[in-house]
Amino acid sequence: MARGKFITFEGGEGTGKSTQSRTLTARLMAEGRTAIRTREPGGSDGAEALRSLLVEGKADRWSPMSETLMMNAARRDHLERTIVPALELGEWVICDRFADSTRAYQGAGGGVPADFIATVERAVVGDNRPDLTLVFDLPPQIGLERAFGRDMFEVRFETKDFDFHTRLRAAYLEIAKAEPGRCVIIDASGTEDEVAALVWTAVTERLGR
Secondary structure: OOOOOEEEEEEOOOOOHHHHHHHHHHHHHHOOOOEEEEEOOOOOHHHHHHHHHHHOOOOOOOOHHHHHHHHHHHHHHHHHHHHHHHHHOOOEEEEEOOHHHHHHHHHHHOOOOHHHHHHHHHHHHOOOOOOEEEEEEOOHHHHHHHHOOOOOOOOOOOOOOHHHHHHHHHHHHHHHHHOOOOEEEEEOOOOHHHHHHHHHHHHHHHHOO
16 A cells, blocks of 8 residues: 655644634545654654644743653654554545644744754754654744634743744755755745635645645
8 A cells, every 4th residue: 555645734833724724635635645644743543642742831831842842742643653654554644734833833933952953853853854844933023913813722832932933934944945855935924715725736746735
């Protein structure tokens, strides 16, 4: 059986990637694909338990280094219990955030050394790299305006200072520039339908239907 496709959605707060990941999953299923939608941190029982620790509470609840280690512990459980089994069954896995979020949030945003993050990523992720990563780009002031008012128990990262969010955007654009074979930048400023069309074009051009 052919291995499934692994698509990740990345971007700062309020970029609409969660909505678009649901839309893409539904469209793939309508097209006859077996697809699952998952998220990080989370996506498995163990990872969901860690999620509440990571996304709730005060902005300084954890140091960036502690976040890096916890995110990767959650990621490994997610891979072992959800992502890899689905891919081996030939399913398409649509994941709202993955390893690039650690590079951006804990690395560029929090100051954890990039070489440390890369070393941990190689150990945790191994060969289970995304086939396609969609990077949702939006000015942080617009994204934060969109973000507040939803998921009010999960606003720990939203409440970090504006410079943090500016660094996030720059980091994501740099990741996309460095890995154009894997990443596609999605202009997230349009309507839901306009952005969904951009997502579908990227998926079909890169991975087929």
